[in-house]
Amino acid sequence: MPGQPNKRQKRDDYRTSLSQSEHRIQLPKKKFYRQRAHANPFSDHVLTYPESPDTMDWSPYYPSFTITNENESHEDTEISNIPHLSKRVEIADIGCGYGGLLFALAPRFPDQLLLGLEIRTSVTEFVQEKIKAMRQQNSETGLYQNVACLRANTMKFLPNFFYKAQLSKIFLCFPDPHFKARKHKARIVSSTLNSEYAYVMKPAGVIYTITDVEDLHNWMVEHFEAHPSFERISKTEEDVDVCVKIMKSETEEGKKVERNGGHKFVACFRRFEDPPWP
Template identity: 25%
Template sequence: MTDSQPLAEQQPHRRTIKSFVMRAGRITEGQQRAIEQGWPRFGLELQAGMQDFDQVFGRQAPRTFEIGFGMGHSTLEMAAAAPEQDFIGVEVHKPGVGALLNGLLSQDLSNLRIYSCDALDVLRQCVADASLDRVLLFFPDPWHKARHHKRRIVQAGFAELVRQKLKIGGVLHMATDWEPYAEHMLEVMQAAPGYRNLAADGRWVERPSERPITKFERRGERLGHGVWDLKFARID
């Protein structure tokens, strides 16, 4: 949180911006079993406060922080494809946490840790400034209705919080399949101090090879839907 643009609304009666939207979802027996078996190994708690991730992972390595990994398919694929990198994934929904833990146990990966709470709280309370190489925000809720736009996670305060946590040269990578939200992201990030747009045309980048294509995205492509990727590097 910054003095100039807090993420939470100043007035106590106003809604606090969160990194997640509550969804209904029943956890399966397999997902619950994976939580019971995998959380002691891969889980991290917000209450533990500021973390030394070199100690957590037992090494120094490029570090990626993902906000809202859903069911964890892309997160697992990225971690498996880059064993030389470390990943911190945050997701509030238990079925997704269980699914990702199940994948981690099945593939015996060691380069990923999980929080199950609000990712913005994790950034504020658990992540040291200038310690992340990448922050990922893939397909956040676009809050389509105009009266709900204030609930969108990508706001000036979010940009500043992420900038604080990125190393100089570190990258915020966002993706959305909703063009009006892509335009909103671009507008916010172009106004945010301390960033440079990595797109050659000053707008979007081509889909980076390191971002896995989801089943949802493939279905959207067949229906003619677009996906917009934005990459902004911290320069200050």
């Protein structure tokens, strides 16, 4: 119908009105942030990333944890002109999607900073807008001040954001299976990437994986078990881990698998202590 705004125009108008609103109490509508399910990690995405963890300014993401008193100090503070936080990010959801896991975990770990990493622009914007709204809706309790999301390609830039042995938990939930053999190099779990995960993980930290594709599950188990820095956690320990329960039920993909009567394959891996230097 002539004069009727198309979907793109409606989406742009909605986002503009949301960004200009002084009161973002209303949660963003997912329909205006839809994007294809996966993105090519090898494409030349327009991304902003720090040269090293020392040059990363986290203050816009966690304003409530930003150090404002000049007399306060942060461990290993080396770049004096960059605002620092009272604590570091400790839990990362790689490929966080629309943030279902983040919003479920944040109240459970109020004293830890959680970060969602997502490569898709629109999906990242959705999570960021939802975080703003959730913080305002819970301003009296202070909930969700410990959660943030940024756009990043973790297959390329993970060590740019995190120090050695910084993270205690990493979540890899329903990653792109890349079914074709020639695409397996794009899988989020590989021998090379597992070494990067080992670098940023604390000793005894845990990597959580879940997928509805059995072939991908077997691939992830094979590659983590083959890596000298990880051991698989027993099924008994998985069953009592609250993070596993949340991961199974709170991600968008997990809910979809549940609705469709599919299977969820879970595997968790603990980071070994590094052996002493000879």
